[in-house]
Structures are given as C-alpha cells and as structure tokens.
Amino acid sequence: MRRMRMKAITVMMCALGLSVAAMGAVPEHFQPRAKELLADSIELIPSENQLNVIYFVGNDREPIADYERRISELLIYLQQYYGKEMVRNGQGAHSFGLSMKDNGEVQIHLVRGKKPHTEYSYGTGHNPCLEEVNAYLDAVPGRRTSQHTFVIMPTHYDEEYNDLNPGGVPFYGLGTNCFALDYAHFDIKHIGQPTKEGRLLTKWYGGFAHELGHGLNLPHNLGTASDNKAHGTALMGAGNYTFGFRPTYLTLASCRILAHSELFVSKGTTTKFYTQVEAPTVETASFKRVGDTLELYLRTTPEVVNVNAYIQDPPFEVNRDYDAVPFPCSMSKTADGKTVATVSIPLAELIELKNTEGGAMALDVLIQTNEGSRFRWRVPFDLKNVPADGSIDMGQPVFRRGY
Ligand code: ZN
Secondary structure: OHHHHHHHHHHHHEEEEEEHHHHHOOOOOOHHHHHHOOOOOOOOOOOOEEOOOOOEEOOOOOOOOOOHHHHHHHHHHHHHHHHHHHHHOOOOOOOOOOOEEEEOOEEEEEEOOOOOOOHHHHOOHHHHHHHHHHHHHHHHOOOOOOOOOOEEEEOOOOOEEEEEEEOOOOOOEEOEEEEEEEEOOOOOOHHOOOOOHHHHHHHHHHHHHHHHHHHOOOOOOOOOOOHHHOOOOOOOOOOOHHHOOOOOOOOOOHHHHHHOOOOOOOOOOOOOOOOOOOOOOEEEEEEEEEEEEEEEEEEEEOEEEEEEEEEEEEOOOOOOOOOOOOEOOOEEEEEOOOEEEEEEEEEEHOOOOOOOOOOEEEEEEEEEEOOOOEEEEEEEEEEEHHHOOOOOOOOOOOOOOOO
C-alpha cells in the first residue's frame, strides 16, 4: 500500500518543493524581523519530497492567532538553518522540503480532531492524534507529500498551562513523526532577545528544531570535543536549550544521515525510501585500540552508503544517550562493489565522557542504506581491558532497526 501510494505522490509532487530562497524574495507580509533573519537566505537545491506539516486542534479549540504566518516564518528559518549546516558540513545546499503556498507561506494543513483537545494530550499519547492525521493525509491522493509528518498543537490553557508556560500536548519525535506545540508568543521576532518571551522561544523553538531532527531520522549526539569548541552545542545534544541564543550546530554525522533521507534528496530522485527490512550483512568488522585512538573497520554489502560510529558512557538507552560522540566513517567501495567504512577515533575527542580511563562504554555502529533505513549495532567495551594495540571483541552483529 505504502509503496503504491508513494509512487503516485512522487509523480504528483514533482512540481512542488521550491524553497523561499529558490522562489525569490521573502513574502511581503512577513514581519520585519523575519525579513531581516531571512535576508541572507541561501538558494536551496529543490527537494523531491516535502514534509507534511499539520496544525491539529481538538473540536473545542481554535488555532492560535496568526499561526500560518508565525509557523511559516519559523519553519522557513529552520529550513535555512538545516540547509546552511548541510553546506558547512560539505553535504550540499539540501534541506528538508516544504510545500509552499502561492503567498510564500508554508502549506500547513489545519486538521480538526473529532474529540475535545484533552483527548489529544501528552497523557493520552500521540496515537489518537496520529490516527486522525493519517486518515486526513490519506483521504486525498497527493495530499501526503512524504512519509515524514510534523504535528503542531496549541498549548493547553488550564491551571497549569498558558502562553507563558505552554504545554500539555505531545512533544517528541518518534520514527518519521514528530510533535511540537504552539503558543501566542511563538514568534521568531523574539529569537535571541533577553526577555521572558526570548528565553521561552529558545526553549520551545529549540525543542521544535530538535524534535523535527528526530522526525527527520536523527538520533541524539553530543559532538566531539573539537566540534563543540569550534561550533557550540550540537542541536541533537542539548542544542534545544541554546538554539537562538548561543551557537548551535548539526554534526557531520547528523548531516550525513540527512543526506540519505527522504526529505533531503534532490528533485527527480526516484528512490522509494525506508523499504529495506533486513539489516545489511557485515562481512568483516574490527575494532581496535591503537595507542590513543580507536580504529573501526567494516566491510558490508553494497547497499550501505553511510556508517556513523558513536561512543558513549552508560546509560545507553534512548533519551539517555545525549552524550553519544559521533564519528562518521570514510566510505569506499571494493573492486567487487562491497562497501568499506573506516574511522579513527582519537580518545582526546571523548574528554566529555567519564569512562575513558576504564569502565563501561559502548560503540554504536549506525549503518544507513541507500534508501534511508538505519540499523544500529551496539558493542560494549571497557578500555582498561584492552591493551594498547589490542582488539575489542565486537561479537556477532545484532541490529536494531531505526534511529
Ligand atoms: Zn531528543
């Protein structure tokens, strides 16, 4: 079902996906601060597929005033941010595709839920909302423009939540879906301002940018010691607390994942994304300590296009892995078409981790295939048990799908 639908949509949506920069000027009705912030927009390479952007309200609520302009400004700024980080990381001027309206705003679908807003809360979880969103997207051919969906819901207003303390709704990324919130001061004019609204914007816009990252396939990562020194805080680490106030960046590892994701590929790409079910085969793997570096070598089946190694301390679970330090591998092909991935990991880049002198650590090998699927293999190790120039036991590859 999904493959057939995607094929039809791919054909129908070829004409869409131009960024604002590619289309020309920033829309006249955008507020002055947004125009200033978008004045140095780069021309993005048009994307084949576009993010489904949904504004979802319960049947007893209305959207917050001016949401289409406000959210459009915030999304277009974020599209530029991702695009500029892709360029800085040598991945070309690609960003996530957005469907645009004739007036220069982002196509935001207003979906009115069948039930009151309290039935779509953080407590009830995202499923009631997502079921209705998926039904809406599938009701009209061509309405769904990719497998990635971003749902924005207005804050609750009750004894706990209001426009100065928004909340009450799902706020996280999950697979190719992510959830964020809207409130009256959610407006790019507050970005970087030393005001209550400015600090609030960093919290919720940083969160919006970070959760969107998850919805675009990104796992958590901290950044190497060198990258953190040069570029600030990784968005997929604690960057949701710095975005807009202090330098916040996407790691090369993040950008390499994005480069092989459905929303970032160029117009005309015909790849059907996320169809691979079985993990690729790892034919040879070695993980060694050589002096003050760790050396990873992998030879895999040809469909592997990207491998990122992550080193972290315990705990290793999702949402406790903000400290995972990423090391994208150098990729090459053998004469018989196999993929070889290698990387040297200087221990000096891991100084923010606790256990580099001994204690539990883990290597996570994230393998990405040419149709965007990710598979993760975790290898526990302890540096104090590995002699210099000695090998670390990788065991048999056991992959988990996703992130
Ligand atoms: Zn996160």
